[in-house]
Amino acid sequence: MALVPGALREIRSCVATARSRDPAARGVSQLEILATWPGVHALLAHRLASAFHSAGVPLLPRAIAALSRAVTGIEIHPAARIGDGFFIDHGMGVVIGETAEIGNDVTLYQGVTLGGTGFATGKRHPTVQDNVTIGSGAKLLGPITVGHGSKIGAGSVVIHDVPPNSTVVGNPGHPVRVEGRRPEGPDADWVHLPDPIADAIKALASRIAVLESAVAPPVQEARAEAGSENRVGDAGRDGHNRRDAVNRSLGPNPAGG
């Protein structure tokens, strides 16, 4: 019988959290939130599945999780540990893995993954500390820790620990604010990362321009004298000689050719 007050408390807490965290829930009745908020359904289903999982009940925890996933689009492993004041806004596409740990007052938006990076066993999913917000579509992979009070931008891919009270954005996820300030130092410029492929393409483009100006005149002359194969051969040889000269002056071809 002690279960009933506990369950009622949990339901009230879930609804209150949705109301305080979701602007769309302001002015909406508790009953309506309880009946129609998928994040609330998913969390309540998880609390039930988790209780059965902790009690060692077979099959039922996974069955509840699977049903909840079918209804809400939110997949939470029954073994995942989730604190109080947890809220998933919109919900669809959220995945929370088996060894994920989530602190208190955490908010996730749709499409967030707290996943593993491969087939590793043991602790392989993220730990998210208190008061963290994770934007829609963000992927947090591996046994990383997201420090308390941090924000993860929508669409980020995060595979390293996040310091407390930081804002991390992008792919790869990188801090743009730590304790309210922009990170400084030699590793802080994530906008201008080296791009060897772009560098090689730029070098190739400049070589092509030089080669065109070196090779084009004899070929045109040769074409102008159509019918003279010898001249074309001379022009080809001439072009090769010029290309060798270009190679000597510009160094080896960055494309490896």
Ligand SMILES: CC(C)(COP(=O)(O)OP(=O)(O)OC[C@H]1O[C@@H](n2cnc3c(N)ncnc32)[C@H](O)[C@@H]1OP(=O)(O)O)[C@@H](O)C(=O)NCCC(=O)NCCS
């Ligand atoms: C990251 C976020 C929480 C903002 O945090 P914040 O601490 O207020 O950070 P700011 O808005 O000051 O932005 C900090 C920097 O990150 C950039 N940034 C913010 N969000 C970003 C994102 N998702 N992806 C890439 N860059 C982002 C900003 O342009 C800014 O860059 P700058 O320093 O060069 O000007 C917010 O942008 C976000 O992504 N929220 C998720 C919201 C969401 O998922 N909503 C779904 C509703 S359905």
